[in-house]
Amino acid sequence: MHAISLERKHALHSVAATRTLEAAAAAGLPAHTLMRRAGAATARLALALAPHARHVWIACGRGNNGGDGLEAALCLHLAGRAVSVTWLGEPDAAPADARAAWQRASEAGVVFAPGPPTDLGPGDLCIDALLGIGLSASALPGGGPPRHAPSGALQELLQALRTSQAMVLAVDVPSGLDADTGQYADGFAPDSIPMAPRHTLSLLTLKPGLFTAQGRDACGSVWLDDLGCGALAPRATAQLGTEHPVNARPQAPHASHKGSFGDVAVVGGEGLAARGMGMTGAAWLAARAALHGGAGRVMVALLDEGATTAPPWPELMLRRVDALDWPQLTAVCGCGGGEAVRAVLPAALARAPRLVLDADGLNAVAGDGALARALRARADAGLASILTPHPLEAARLLQCTTAQVQANRLAAAQALAGRYACTVVLKGSGSVTASPGELPVINARGNARLATAGTGDVLAGLIGARLAQGLTPHQAASSAVQAHGAAADHWPAHQALTASALAAALQ
Numbered sequence: 001m002h003a004i005s006l007e008r009k010h011a012l013h014s015v016a017a018t019r020t021l022e023a024a025a026a027a028g029l030p031a032h033t034l035m036r037r038a039g040a041a042t043a044r045l046a047l048a049l050a051p052h053a054r055h056v057w058i059a060c061g062r063g064n065n066g067g068d069g070l071e072a073a074l075c076l077h078l079a080g081r082a083v084s085v086t087w088l089g090e091p092d093a094a095p096a097d098a099r100a101a102w103q104r105a106s107e108a109g110v111v112f113a114p115g116p117p118t119d120l121g122p123g124d125l126c127i128d129a130l131l132g133i134g135l136s137a138s139a140l141p142g143g144g145p146p147r148h149a150p151s152g153a154l155q156e157l158l159q160a161l162r163t164s165q166a167m168v169l170a171v172d173v174p175s176g177l178d179a180d181t182g183q184y185a186d187g188f189a190p191d192s193i194p195m196a197p198r199h200t201l202s203l204l205t206l207k208p209g210l211f212t213a214q215g216r217d218a219c220g221s222v223w224l225d226d227l228g229c230g231a232l233a234p235r236a237t238a239q240l241g242t243e244h245p246v247n248a249r250p251q252a253p254h255a256s257h258k259g260s261f262g263d264v265a266v267v268g269g270e271g272l273a274a275r276g277m278g279m280t281g282a283a284w285l286a287a288r289a290a291l292h293g294g295a296g297r298v299m300v301a302l303l304d305e306g307a308t309t310a311p312p313w314p315e316l317m318l319r320r321v322d323a324l325d326w327p328q329l330t331a332v333c334g335c336g337g338g339e340a341v342r343a344v345l346p347a348a349l350a351r352a353p354r355l356v357l358d359a360d361g362l363n364a365v366a367g368d369g370a371l372a373r374a375l376r377a378r379a380d381a382g383l384a385s386i387l388t389p390h391p392l393e394a395a396r397l398l399q400c401t402t403a404q405v406q407a408n409r410l411a412a413a414q415a416l417a418g419r420y421a422c423t424v425v426l427k428g429s430g431s432v433t434a435s436p437g438e439l440p441v442i443n444a445r446g447n448a449r450l451a452t453a454g455t456g457d458v459l460a461g462l463i464g465a466r467l468a469q470g471l472t473p474h475q476a477a478s479s480a481v482q483a484h485g486a487a488a489d490h491w492p493a494h495q496a497l498t499a500s501a502l503a504a505a506l507q
């Protein structure tokens, strides 16, 4: 068992892949072995997390997730801890593994109670073993009418777990969360994020939904126990984090020059005169990020007809759009581009060998079939493209709703990558980077301090810098997303995170 370190990459497996592994592992082991291992691992982690707990309360569901909880109860009871269990199952209806676990726990004298102890305090521990990966798919958003509405008893126990002052350890997955998508099933979303500390012990594999959409809030700290079956794991569904080089500069040869690190041109920043909304700041932010991200030279082509503006940072060079030497550039197009960016896109799409398309650049492509075809054609011409939509921009590109994008972020990012034959970063908590033929990467870094205007422009500029320095689009995008998130994670608690400060803090 180990805590999931965000410094390393990890394989992620869908529920289907985990079921395949479970079946292969169970076939080679005596009956009930996996559940006993799962219960023992849960008990070990419980003792480590709450060594001085006066009470451990375990809420167990009807299925095998509940069986894991019963096995954990037995281990904790045998270790001399004060344990009580609330089990929603019935011996005659329980799956075989869970029934055996109930029998062993009962025979050993584990205490069963209808609900949690009334005096659970902050030093105590609750274990959530209500629902695991068996959560019914038909209850998931977009999956039709729920087959099982959460019963009153299940709701009461979930509520007790979520409002308890005691730390909560979720077995395998927080109950009600879909382990593939990170979305709660209908009727299971909490009213607010619980205040008590939370841990999740994922069993056999790490699942993608633990790290994207609602997953990170639901899980708290994530741990993994492969139950001794890691060697049997099938091909990963996705990857958590990336180990690609952060900044090529420290390893660069002494005989480098500024041309060795690529030219980035940021094209965006519609002027105030166009539609009464000045967005030049977005272009400057992207350019500053490209500079701090290690690009050799950074140019800015503002879509600000007639205005002559001095760059806010003297390292940046101004260019008119018609003076851009597209074939030599990595273009970052769209940041604050407004309506004006549409006119530039045919040239950028046709001529830029490396292109990052953000914000209004994406909206223009979503609303214009010719631009969409030009984007799609870039792959066949050997030109590299990266799209960086937030969920609403992704929904426009996919002609669906934001809720449908969020319902399965991994699938949405992969669908976009397929449709446009390029790399896609679907932003938001647990950003997903997907590229044709590559394992998608979920980023587990970053936090809600990034939810401030301009941080997306900073990301686009940083991706541009990495692409300019020679990383592949998939490497450039996934490593930039990770560095962007890590900068937010390391941000001093007492300092405001603003987009321009973030750009300057990048490495």
Ligand SMILES: NC(=O)C1=CN([C@@H]2O[C@H](COP(=O)(O)OP(=O)(O)OC[C@H]3O[C@@H](n4cnc5c(N)ncnc54)[C@H](O)[C@@H]3O)[C@@H](O)[C@H]2O)[C@@H](O)CC1
Pocket (backbone or CB within 6 Å): 022, 026, 034, 035, 038, 061, 062, 063, 064, 065, 066, 068, 095, 097, 130, 131, 132, 133, 134, 135, 136, 137, 139, 148, 149, 150, 151, 154, 171, 172, 173, 185, 203, 204
């Ligand atoms: N069988 C095995 O070999 C192993 C199973 N393991 C555990 O077993 C879990 C999976 O067990 P199961 O397949 O039994 O599934 P779960 O225990 O996750 O859930 C199934 C139960 O929940 C109910 N349910 C499903 N969706 C519901 C909904 N929307 N509302 C209300 N009730 C709902 C079902 O009717 C069933 O009673 C894993 O998450 C893991 O904790 C682990 O012990 C590893 C080994």
Ligand SMILES: Nc1ncnc2c1ncn2[C@@H]1O[C@H](COP(=O)(O)OP(=O)(O)O)[C@@H](O)[C@H]1O
Pocket (backbone or CB within 6 Å): 359, 390, 427, 428, 429, 430, 431, 445, 446, 447, 448, 449, 450, 451, 452, 453, 454, 455, 456, 457, 458, 459, 484
């Ligand atoms: N709650 C959050 N957790 C993690 N990352 C976040 C969160 N909110 C925003 N971000 C990140 O901040 C950036 C915001 O980008 P975007 O929505 O395009 O904003 P803007 O257009 O204002 O720059 C993205 O990289 C996104 O993933």
Ligand SMILES: [K+]
Pocket (backbone or CB within 6 Å): 065, 128, 129, 130, 131, 132, 170, 171, 172, 173, 174, 175
């Ligand atoms: K659970």
